[in-house]
Amino acid sequence: MPNHDVIISDAEEKDFPEIQRIYAPYVMNATVSLEETPPSIEEIKARWRQSLDKKLPYLVAKIDGKVVGYAYAFLYRARTGYRFTVEESVYVADGFKGAGIGHKLLSALITLCREQGYKQMIAVIAGTDNVASIKFHESLGFTHAGTLKNVGFKFGKWVNTVLMQKEL
Numbered sequence: 750m751p752n753h754d755v756i757i758s759d760a761e762e763k764d765f766p767e768i769q770r771i772y773a774p775y776v777m778n779a780t781v782s783l784e785e786t787p788p789s790i791e792e793i794k795a796r797w798r799q800s801l802d803k804k805l806p807y808l809v810a811k812i813d814g815k816v817v818g819y820a821y822a823f824l825y826r827a828r829t830g831y832r833f834t835v836e837e838s839v840y841v842a843d844g845f846k847g848a849g850i851g852h853k854l855l856s857a858l859i860t861l862c863r864e865q866g867y868k869q870m871i872a873v874i875a876g877t878d879n880v881a882s883i884k885f886h887e888s889l890g891f892t893h894a895g896t897l898k899n900v901g902f903k904f905g906k907w908v909n910t911v912l913m914q915k916e917l
């Protein structure tokens with residue numbers, strides 16, 4: 750899968766069903782997301798709208814017009830003193846991982862957030878065992894900011910979160 754086949758662009762409303770199809774299996778079968786019920790398309794739209802309202806990017810990666818991954822930034826916290834800090838979320842479709850798509854998505858997201866004047870980006874990674882995500886964020890210059898123990902609970906187990914941070 751050559752890299753030049755992957756096109757990164759702003760998400761559009763027509764992409765939401767594919768975004769939902771990518772995300773839902775991670776919600777239903779894994780602890781990389783601590784949601785327990787896959788969000789509806791309406792909920793995905795509401796999250797997209799929230800990001801856009803803050804001039805924050807919501808991107809998709811496409812191959813031959815098909816969505817194979819997405820990434821978006823949202824305010825880390827609503828209280829106004831946190832207004833220069835964002836959190837991010839990135840998901841690549843099963844079957845397309847490890848091919849540089851996540852890197853392309855998150856690199857573009859970082860650039861766009863920086864251009865909008867945001868100063869810090871936070872990754873909240875569910876599961877100290879999510880080595881792929883931890884290594885992935887390290888590869889993009891995120892550093893470890895700590896571990897929160899047993900803050901999540903899913904599939905009958907407590908889940909730690911790993912906090913990582915990048916200055917924009």
Ligand SMILES: CC(C)(COP(=O)(O)OP(=O)(O)OC[C@H]1O[C@@H](n2cnc3c(N)ncnc32)[C@H](O)[C@@H]1OP(=O)(O)O)[C@@H](O)C(=O)NCCC(=O)NCCS
Binds near residue numbers: 775781842846872
């Ligand atoms: C984490 C995720 C977004 C990474 O995207 P990806 O397209 O698979 O990753 P890339 O191919 O762009 O990899 C970029 C770098 O990340 C690291 N990396 C990615 N997957 C890795 C893995 N399984 N193990 C170790 N390092 C890995 C490597 O350093 C890699 O660089 P390299 O290929 O030169 O070695 C993707 O695997 C995914 O969607 N995982 C499930 C959902 C998830 O955990 N999302 C993050 C929530 S915080």
